[in-house]
Amino acid sequence: MRVVRTTGKSAAQAAQLLAQLEKRGGARLDSVLPTVRHIVRDVKKRGDAALLNYAAEFDGLKQPDMLQISREEMAGAWEATPVPLRKAIEVAAANIRAFAERQLPQSWSFRPQPGLIVGQQIRALGAVGCYVPSGRYPLPSTLLMTVIPAQVSGVKRIVVVSPRPAVATLAAAHLLGIDEFYRIGGAQAVAALAYGTKYIAKVDKIVGPGNLYVTAAKKLVAFDCSIDMLAGPTEALIAGNHGTAAGIAGDLVAQAEHDPEALPLFVTTNVTLARAVAAETKRRAAKNPIAKQSIAANGIIFVARDEAEMRAITNRLAAEHLTVDTAADAEWVESAGSIFVGEWSSQPMGDYVSGPNHTLPTGQMARIRGGLSVLDYIKVITVQQYTKTGIGKLGPAAIKLAEAEGLYGHAEAIRARGVK
Numbered sequence: 001m002r003v004v005r006t007t008g009k010s011a012a013q014a015a016q017l018l019a020q021l022e023k024r025g026g027a028r029l030d031s032v033l034p035t036v037r038h039i040v041r042d043v044k045k046r047g048d049a050a051l052l053n054y055a056a057e058f059d060g061l062k063q064p065d066m067l068q069i070s071r072e073e074m075a076g077a078w079e080a081t082p083v084p085l086r087k088a089i090e091v092a093a094a095n096i097r098a099f100a101e102r103q104l105p106q107s108w109s110f111r112p113q114p115g116l117i118v119g120q121q122i123r124a125l126g127a128v129g130c131y132v133p134s135g136r137y138p139l140p141s142t143l144l145m146t147v148i149p150a151q152v153s154g155v156k157r158i159v160v161v162s163p164r165p166a167v168a169t170l171a172a173a174h175l176l177g178i179d180e181f182y183r184i185g186g187a188q189a190v191a192a193l194a195y196g197t198k199y200i201a202k203v204d205k206i207v208g209p210g211n212l213y214v215t216a217a218k219k220l221v222a223f224d225c226s227i228d229m230l231a232g233p234t235e236a237l238i239a240g241n242h243g244t245a246a247g248i249a250g251d252l253v254a255q256a257e258h259d260p261e262a263l264p265l266f267v268t269t270n271v272t273l274a275r276a277v278a279a280e281t282k283r284r285a286a287k288n289p290i291a292k293q294s295i296a297a298n299g300i301i302f303v304a305r306d307e308a309e310m311r312a313i314t315n316r317l318a319a320e321h322l323t324v325d326t327a328a329d330a331e332w333v334e335s336a337g338s339i340f341v342g343e344w345s346s347q348p349m350g351d352y353v354s355g356p357n358h359t360l361p362t363g364q365m366a367r368i369r370g371g372l373s374v375l376d377y378i379k380v381i382t383v384q385q386y387t388k389t390g391i392g393k394l395g396p397a398a399i400k401l402a403e404a405e406g407l408y409g410h411a412e413a414i415r416a417r418g419v420k
Helices: 008-022 026-031 033-046 048-059 071-080 083-103 140-153 167-176 186-195 212-221 245-256 271-285 289-298 307-317 347-352 388-404 408-415
Strands: 002-005 108-113 116-124 127-131 157-161 180-182 205-207 235-239 263-268 300-303 321-324 338-341 378-386
Touching (some): 002 271, 008 300, 026 033, 026 212, 033 048, 033 186, 048 186, 071 167, 083 140, 083 167, 127 140, 127 186, 140 157, 140 167, 235 307, 245 289, 245 321, 245 347, 263 271, 263 289, 263 307, 271 289, 271 300, 338 347, 388 408
Parallel strands (some): 127 157, 127 205, 235 321, 263 300, 321 338
Antiparallel strands (some): 108 116
């Protein structure tokens, strides 16, 4: 990893690197958009014929009945899964469910003044599509992270799509009682979920991470079908002065092994620790080809002038995963996908068993939203109810505002209730 000071001779280089990191995001999608646009339009236009063509070409599925995975196959996968792994899946599922249940907002109402009741009702989306990657690594944990919040939210129809799903992924689906699981992926799966075909009815929202083609497809369908976010390469940022070189390097290498484009970063004021982390990261990544590649290409350690600058840089970077030294440090964090506190809170624990969702914003999107949650699966519907007394008291103010806007029909609708 490059060690770059924000002061002295390397100050200009540090400023340039930070500016570049702030601009990271959707530019990588441009290279695949033409291909993805063709696939999405083709599935939207030709439906099943196009879907089956792509399923045969990309997923090796020659017959329509090969698309859907049966309950029996999922049950068989559960039985074929070693007991220790089954127990691990159960532990992760229980923690994710407990967190989601605590996170779910409630319906409520109150009387701001006599004659008026206002409130909100929480309603689940009708149908959600969960994309579970299975390319470089199978990700049963992503199935748990995308499906369980939907179940907690009360979504009636949950559809899972995954190309060549691993046995562990099928086992997780069985544990959660999934009924609709399709053995397809890529842009064609996103298009099928968004627009519907004979085999796969359309959904209201698509959630879950994927490769460039999946992400580009989600971007293209976003005005026709809601999506959670556009997921980019994994990001890990450690910000602090008191961790150990082994712990910091371990987390950086762990997240770096996701993708050659992953972004491993460390921000500190401790130059001695910075050099130790650089050396330890190099050692740990030596036998991990993907991590070695991403660290060589993207790994940076910023040595800040002082604590205030370290905090400012951390918030500017708005990273997906962020580790800080203490609980007090979490208070100054303004933008991050998920915060890990202290040397014992290894970032991979959040990928699997902690409970908070591991589907997190990347590419600066942590500036405007947090990770996937039950909030992505619900609608908040407001409710208002007046009595005669209530409209009589508040109606005149509404009439004045309506007339000020030139909307005299609005004013007359209120006057029709006897308001003067």
